[in-house]
Amino acid sequence: NAGVMQNPRHLVRRRGQEARLRCSPMKGHSHVYWYRQLPEEGLKFMVYLQKENIIDESGMPKERFSAEFPKEGPSILRIQQVVRGDSAAYFCASSPHNNQPQHFGDGTRLSIL
């Protein structure tokens, strides 16, 4: 019974590189959400996607961050030209409908050197 799968679990990048975080939702779930957790804080919403559509990106930084959820394959959160402040845990969640509980993956811990 596969849950939400995120990879990699840990990702190390140098400043200026690109980071790609992947998320495969639970089977039957077509709604995907990305959250960011800074140390010692709760999760902050970034973006909500359905297949091929961005529904709400109100939590996304205006520059360097983008997300997609293609018709085939996982959802991708992409961070270009990473900076130290991007170091955080990035969580993906999915749900079968937008009013159902969201189930989270184990997160990707991004560290910027």
Added chain:
Amino acid sequence: AQKITQTQPGMFVQEKEAVTLDCTYDTSDQSYGLFWYKQPSSGEMIFLIYQGSYDEQNATEGRYSLNFQKARKSANLVISASQLGDSAMYFCAMREDNQAGTALIFGKGTTLSVSS
């Protein structure tokens, strides 16, 4: 203003005792959902329990129950018969249903420590 407030940064409880983790929320929506998640030291986020704003009965899931007091805008988590494995960070979250995004808004969390 904070949408979700968890006033207890840390809580300590003995094994087999019950513990209540506080959560208050702020919304003008009539339809909303309240959630609790557990985050152990390994880092994953585990869904525990859900309460809809129109649900008349308090939600229960095994040893977890949600003490929902709508007039006071509180949604406290009660863990009965604490176990060592309950030691973790606990987050309260809210979804406001009239928002297109249906994103979850999280509190800052409460760290629960269970001792033997």
